[in-house]
Amino acid sequence: MAEETRIDKYLWAIRVFKTRTDATDACKGGKVRLNGADVKPSRTVRPGDVITARKGAVTYSYRVLETVEKRQGAKLVPQYAENITPQEELAKLKAPVETFFLKRDRGAGRPTKKDRRQMESLWDSLSFNDVPDDVSDMFASGFGFDDDMDAED
Numbered sequence: 001m002a003e004e005t006r007i008d009k010y011l012w013a014i015r016v017f018k019t020r021t022d023a024t025d026a027c028k029g030g031k032v033r034l035n036g037a038d039v040k041p042s043r044t045v046r047p048g049d050v051i052t053a054r055k056g057a058v059t060y061s062y063r064v065l066e067t068v069e070k071r072q073g074a075k076l077v078p079q080y081a082e083n084i085t086p087q088e089e090l091a092k093l094k095a096p097v098e099t100f101f102l103k104r105d106r107g108a109g110r111p112t113k114k115d116r117r118q119m120e121s122l123w124d125s126l127s128f129n130d131v132p133d134d135v136s137d138m139f140a141s142g143f144g145f146d147d148d149m150d151a152e153d
Helices: 007-013 020-026 087-094 113-125 134-144 147-152
Strands: 032-034 052-057 058-064 081-083
Touching: 007 020, 007 032, 007 052, 020 032, 020 052, 058 087
Parallel strands: none
Antiparallel strands: 032 052, 052 058, 058 081
């Protein structure tokens, strides 16, 4: 194994990003940090480095155990990177996903400023605190997460 690997290649190899281009774009967009500092895609990683990568609302953290340049199978990833993402970040994945659709007439065009303000007012009036635990658990299980995540640590 190489002692140093480009960060975009490493993130792709440990399956943080689906393509190397996605990893490169994330680095260029300021979504990836190495030991607390923003990085360019060409920055190299070494064992012991800590990488944080923001994907959506969640900021994942990984400790580099060993560098790798070729994409690894999901079962082999723990040999190369340790997932040290805080539980608070993982809890964001369990947050209830509230969606509602506003029916607009076909061909009505974009919402006006008044329409947008009404939609924002409706959105702000919704309360997410009253979502039962069984509903949030149902959503979490749909994403492949369960309450036994703490048992692995």
